[in-house]
Amino acid sequence: MKGDQIPPNHYLARHCRNIDLVWHNGNPTGVSETAFRPRPDETDGLSVDWVDFFQGNDRQHKLACIRSITKLQVKDSHRIALLQVQDLVQAVGATPLAITEDPDDNLPPKHNADSTDCRVGRYCASPQARESR
Amino acid sequence: MLDFLRFSWLWRAYDIAIWAEIADDDLAAGQHGWRVAMTQATTEVLLVPLTELDHADMPRPTKDSLRKSIIAIAAAYAEDDDPRKVAPDAQSFTRLVKFLEHPHRWPWEGPALALSPEGNFSAIWDRPGVHRWILDFPPDGKIRTTHLQTYPDGRIDYVAGETENSDEIQPPFAIG
Numbered sequence: 001m002k003g004d005q006i007p008p009n010h011y012l013a014r015h016c017r018n019i020d021l022v023w024h025n026g027n028p029t030g031v032s033e034t035a036f037r038p039r040p041d042e043t044d045g046l047s048v049d050w051v052d053f054f055q056g057n058d059r060q061h062k063l064a065c066i067r068s069i070t071k072l073q074v075k076d077s078h079r080i081a082l083l084q085v086q087d088l089v090q091a092v093g094a095t096p097l098a099i100t101e102d103p104d105d106n107l108p109p110k111h112n113a114d115s116t117d118c119r120v121g122r123y124c125a126s127p128q129a130r131e132s133r
Numbered sequence: 134m135l136d137f138l139r140f141s142w143l144w145r146a147y148d149i150a151i152w153a154e155i156a157d158d159d160l161a162a163g164q165h166g167w168r169v170a171m172t173q174a175t176t177e178v179l180l181v182p183l184t185e186l187d188h189a190d191m192p193r194p195t196k197d198s199l200r201k202s203i204i205a206i207a208a209a210y211a212e213d214d215d216p217r218k219v220a221p222d223a224q225s226f227t228r229l230v231k232f233l234e235h236p237h238r239w240p241w242e243g244p245a246l247a248l249s250p251e252g253n254f255s256a257i258w259d260r261p262g263v264h265r266w267i268l269d270f271p272p273d274g275k276i277r278t279t280h281l282q283t284y285p286d287g288r289i290d291y292v293a294g295e296t297e298n299s300d301e302i303q304p305p306f307a308i309g
Contacts, residue, residue, distance in 0.1 A: 018209035019218070022257055024245035030259060032247040077212060082154050088193025090287045 004101040008086035010052040012099070013066050018077040031081045050101070051082065069104075156198040163300045178207040180283045181223035182230075189230050198243035199230070207250050219252040232268070232276065232299050235276060244268075264306045281307045 006012070019132035021028040038046055049069070054062040063080060085099055182203045186196055203226065210221055229246075232238070233256070245258035249269070256268045262283060269277040275293040282305075284290070296302065 017213060017215075019206075019213045019215075019248060021209070022245045022247045023202040023205045023258075025198045025243070026205045028205075029245055030257070030261075032249075032255075034247075034250055037250070075212065077209070086288070091289060098305070 195243035202246040
């Protein structure tokens with residue numbers, strides 16, 4: 001439900017443009033911190049996808065589902081950065097952080113989510129202090 | 134108060150970035166793979182950096198690695214359709230190359246490259262999950278250093294500084 005916390009062992013996906021990547025020997029090897037700066041339309045926190053919303057152990061399948069529901073304009077060269085919730089919380093240290101469910105009912109047509117029973121959540125990671133403003 | 138929170142969020146983005154792994158497939162489901170498109174924008178971005186690299190006195194593997202990465206970054210810049218995007222600063226890249234050219238740094242392994250939204254280049258040395266050392270080359274002539282160290286318990290140490298004297302800069306872990 002909207003506002004529920006995401007379990008700490010679950011993974012989140014953040015869409016990264018080509019320009020957000022770190023390049024070594026001409027190959028993308030990591031993500032620059034710029035990928036985690038709020039975008040102009042992210043006034044209330046970073047928007048990420050909840051990878052483990054989708055059932056099963058096959059990560060490729062889950063990523064395919066993520067791809068199917070993204071509304072961003074994506075290109076072949078873009079990448080998905082994967083983060084575990086507990087790592088994210090630990091990384092920001094003392095900064096209060098809420099990673100909460102923020103379902104998106106307005107999915108693109110022909111998405112991979114199973115049926116109307118399957119709500120695909122888009123989640124919002126934002127400092128709690130900003131939420132409580 | 135809001136400004137402080139935003140600043141602190143951006144600062145912590147460094148910490149977040151070292152935890153991120155890249156999914157090992159393309160985001161788009163296309164079968165086309167990724168190719169460098171030599172557009173006019175790419176060529177303009179590459180002109181000064183490639184010339185600088187051609188003349189640089191440094192080990193061949195480092196030079197080749199930097200060349201491949203700057204070509205990739207130029208292609209990424211050309212592809213980026215953000216109307217607010219800022220062109221890569223050739224002077225920033227030149228300063229990065231000059232820094233690496235020093236014979237004391239020849240034994241160093243070639244760094245990874247990244248581009249800031251302000252168009253400045255960063256050299257990055259990584260030991261995934263343990264160390265990340267970042268040297269930023271902003272237009273003010275200084276070099277900003279950031280070292281992130283991750284401990285087995287997940288704690289992260291963050292040490293940042295800046296200097297105009299490149300001789301003061303020493304890697305915080307072995308890089309060659």
